[in-house]
Amino acid sequence: MKKNLLMILFIFMFLLGFWMAMSPAEANPWEEVQEPYLGVEQSIGSYANGCLSGGEALPLKGEGYQVIRPSRNRYYGHPNMIAYLSKLAKKTKGFGLDDLMIADISMPRGGNFTKGHSSHQTGLDADIWLSFAPEPLTKDSLESPTAVSMVDLQNYALKRDNWMKEHAILFQVAASEPEVARIFVHPVIKETLCEMAWEDRNWLRKVRPWWGHHYHMHVRLQCPEGSLNCISQNAPPAGDGCGAELISWRPKPVDETKSVVTTTKKKRVKIKPGQCEVVLTQ
Template identity: 75%
Template sequence: MKKTLFMLFLFALFFLGITMALANPWERAGLPSNGQEQSIGSYANGCLQGGEAMPLVGEGYQVIRPSRNRYYGHPDMIAYLTKLAGKTKGFGLDDLLIADISMPRGGNFTSGHSSHQTGLDADIWLSFAPERLKKSIVEKPTAISMVDLKSYSLRRDNWLQEHAVLFQVAASEPEVARIFVHPVIKETLCEMTWEDRTWLQKVRPWWGHHYHMHVRLRCPDGSASCVDQATPPQGDGCGSELISWRPKPKDEQKKVVKTTKKKRVKIKPEQCLVVLRQ
C-alpha cells in the first residue's frame, strides 16, 4: 500500500512538472524569433528577439546540459563567450564549460533562474575540461565547489591559479557589466596582487555562485528597450562592503521576522508579446 501511494505521489509530481512547463510559453518556444537582434526589458523581466545559438563545441569551450535548450543569447553574448574562450585557451587554460545562457526567445523560467531573460546573462562553471567530454557527462556534469559553505572559506584543494586568470580576463572586457560570484571567491581575488585592480569593481559578491560565475553584459547598441543595471559602486569592492557579507556570530545575529508579502506580478514589455507570436 505504501509503495503504491509513493508511486502515485511521484507520478503526481511528474505530471505537475509537465503541466507547469506547458503553461510557460517561453519554455515552449523551441527556436529564436525573427527580426533584428534585440534584448528587451530588464535582466529579470524581459525577452530576446533574434537570438543566436551558441555552437555546442568551439575553440576553448564546451556547452554543457544542451538538452535544457538554454544556450541561446544575444549575438553580443555569443561573440563575448567565443572571444573569452579563445583568450583563455591562449593562456593555457583547458576548455571552459558554458552552462545556461537564455532560452531561444529569452523570457522567464518555470524554475531555476530569475534573470537570464534577455540573452545577456551566462553561467560559466568553475570546472575545466582537459578533453572532449562524453555525451553522458555533458548532460550530467559534476559541479565542483570552490567554497566550503559551512566554514565560509575557500576550498584550496579545488582553487587553481587558472581560476584567477579566468576572472581577470572575463571581467576586463568592456562589454561586461557584472560578474557574480560567492563572497569568499571575491575575497580571494581581492587578497591577490594585481597590477591593475579596476576589473575587480565588476566582480560582485552574491550567494549561490560557489561553483560557477555568472557573467552579465551591458545593454547592446540597437536594443533601445533594454534596461541596464546601475553601475557598480566606485572602487574595487574589497573593503567594508565585502566584509559585510561575512556571517555574523550567533550572539550578534538579529532575529528575522518573516512576513508573507505577496509578490508583485511583473508585466513584460509589450514587445515581448510580439516576440512570442513571431
C-alpha cells in the same frame, strides 16, 4: 443505440478528464518555443523581466569551450553574448586553460524559466562553471557534469584544494572585457581575488559578491547598442569592492537576544514589455 452513444460520451469525458489531470497546470510558453524570433537583434526589458529578439545559438563546441546540458536548450544569447563567449574562450585557451564549460545563457527567445534563475531573460547573462574540461566530454558527462565547489559553505572559506590559479585568470580575463557589466560570484571567491596582488585592479569592480555562485560564475553584459528597450543596471560602486562592503557579507554571530521577525513577501506579478508579446507569438 442511445446506450452506445452514452457509452462513447462517457469514455470521451473520462479521457478528457484524464488528459487535463496529466497536463501541467501552467505551461510556460517561453519554454515551449524551440527557435529564436527572427527579428532585429534586441535585448528587451530587464535582465530579470524581458525577452530576446534575433537570438543566436552558441555552437555547442568551439575553440576553448564546450556547452554543458545542451538538452535544456538554453544556449541562445544576444549576438554580443555569443561573440563575447567565443572571444573569452579563445583568450583563456591562449593562457593555457582547458575548455570552459558554458552552462545556461537564455532560451531561444529569452523569457523566464519556470524554475531556477530569475534573470537570464534577455540573452545577456551566462553561467560559466568553475571546472574545466581537459578533453572533449562524452554525451553523458555533457548532460550531467560534476559541479566542483570552490567554497566550504559551512565555514565560509575557500576550498584550497579545488581553487587553482587558472580560476583567477578566468575571472580577470572575463571581467576585463568592456562589454561586461558585472560578474556574480560567491563572496568568498571575491575575497580570494581581492587578496591577490594584481597590477591592474580595475576589473575587480565588476566582480560582485552574491550567494550561490560557488561552482559557477555568472557573467552579465551591458545593454547592447541598438537595444533601445533594454533596461540596464547602475554601474557598480566605484573602487575594487574589496573593502567594508565585501566584509559585510561575512556571517555574523547570532544575537540570541534579538527576536526573530519573519515577514512573508508577496510575489509580484511581473509584466513584460509589450514587444515581448510579439517576440513570443509571431
